[in-house]
Amino acid sequence: MNHPASAGNSPASRRTVLAAALAAAGAGALSTAAPAVAASPAAPSGRHHPRNGLVDNHFWTSSADWRGGRGEGTKALSGGRSGLVIATPVGSTDYTDPHTGTTSTWEYATWTSPVHRSGVPATEAIASWNATTPAGTWIQTELRGTYSDGAATPWYVMGRWASGDGDIRRTSVDDQTDDRSSVWTDTFAIDDAASGLRLVSYQLRLTLHRKPGTTLTPTVRRVGAMTSDIPDRFTVPASAHQVARELPVPRYSQNTHVGQYPEYDNGGEAWCSPTSSQMIIEYWGRKPTAEDLAWVNPDFADPQVCHAARYTFDHQYDGCGNWPFNAAYAATYPDMNGVVTRLGSLADVERLIRAGIPVITSQSFLESELTGAGYGTSGHLMTVIGFTAAGDVIANDPASPSNEAVRRVYNRREWENIWLRTKRYNASGGVSSGTGGVCYLYWPAEPTAAQRKALETVGVR
DSSP states (O other): OOOOOOSTTSOOOHHHHHHHHHHHTOOOOOOOOSOOOOOOOOOOBOOOEEETTTEEEEEEOSHHHHHHSEEESEEEOOSSSOOEEESSOOEEEEEEOTTTOOEEEEEEEEEEOOOEEEEEEESEEEEEEEEEOOTTEEEEEEEEEEETTSOBOOOEEEEEEOSSSSSSOOBOOOOEEOSSEEEETTEEEESOGGGTOOEEEEEEEEEEEEOTTOOOOOEEEEEEEEEEOOOOOSOOOOOOOOOOEEOOOOOOOSGGGTTSOTTTTTSGGGOHHHHHHHHHHHHTTOOOOTTTTTTSOTTSSOHHHHHHHHHHOBTTTTBSOOHHHHHHHHTTSTTEEEEEEEOSSHHHHHHHHHTTOOEEEEEEEOGGGSTTOOOOEEEEEEEEEEEOTTOOEEEEOSSSSSGGGOEEEEOHHHHHHHHHOSEEEOTTSOEEEOOSSEEEEEEESSOOHHHHHHHHHTTOO
16 A cells, blocks of 8 residues: 655655565564454455466455355345345454544454465455445454464454544554564565565454344445465566556546645645546546535635545554555445455556546656656556557646646656556665555446456456
8 A cells, every 4th residue: 555645855765665565574563453253264266366376366346245254243145236234143242443432332243254265375465345324334454364484373353434424533553463464554474585485374253233123224236355475576567558548537636725724644735546536436427415515614615625635634644545444445435346456557558448447556666767757756646548549648646736737648668667566765775665656446336348348358257
């Protein structure tokens, strides 16, 4: 997860922190509020989608998927779009919100996925989930895996999440490690990838919470993970240009919001991730209602950007750049899907653009490495909305002085390298990390046949 700031003097990205932390192998204790649940005895599932031996995506979304896991107090919705809900709670638990100090009692039910054997023995895993959480409900997503030597990881909390912020504060969980792997905000990572240790399989566990004595329930529509083993690389091969198309994506600048709502990651100067998310959400024809936006100062332009910042904010990370929280926010809009994955080249992006699907990419670079940007960054999100006839990248770059200036054209070779590399030289001459092709993909629940095929081509279903 990149820090969403776009300026070089902003706090270090989560990827930079991760690189330093892996070298130091930090310590800490696993923290979880959910009651313990035994591992599922199910055999490994076979519906995996490895990408070039580097990336594997697997998601549970259908009624058959929900029935294939082990539910305790949950049920799969029948008819219409599938989902997982509370049927009869199996117990209650007290949760003390670390960001408010408030202790509340919650009824809960759980669902544990079958074991998924990754098509890629992995160094990293990032979970994604799509859910609706009415007031009085929230969910927790956890991951437990098996190492290549047969040992098991602990259950790691990958997020405690609600679409609102009236019941709990949306949060990642720090200090989770078994001294072989750790969770860094939103990313599971092997502590010493050079050792050869890998994550070969995993399960996810959902805990659905509601206020006692009510019939409220969250509805989970999708849960899964992207696992990957991206090699260390300062440069990547160039891909051949295939597509010339530009999608009509709305343009929003984060910089027009500088100083607004500083409680959410210091205001607009750090809102590249929610600003990018909002652009794509509106491209798909969704947006907040007037009632949703009633809390925003009416003097502020583009209040939906403020709204996106508030409702992607991770209170532990103290920022709006938690990758899965952005995907989950996009999926709170009617009939939308959102996932975090990695792509292998700009050719993958072109396949999606051809089908009408824009891509939000995460990258870091020096000012000299991206011609025309006018800034350097330790972590920044932009939206790829098309390609020129020459193959250069057309991007909506939220780090622009105005909405009108958001559309940029960037050199294809420069862009591809700063996005896909995992190692880079920073402004002080030291080595920092890169994202290795991380991106957000948002699309409607009923995509066209061409969109479905394009998503399947890049390993997402």
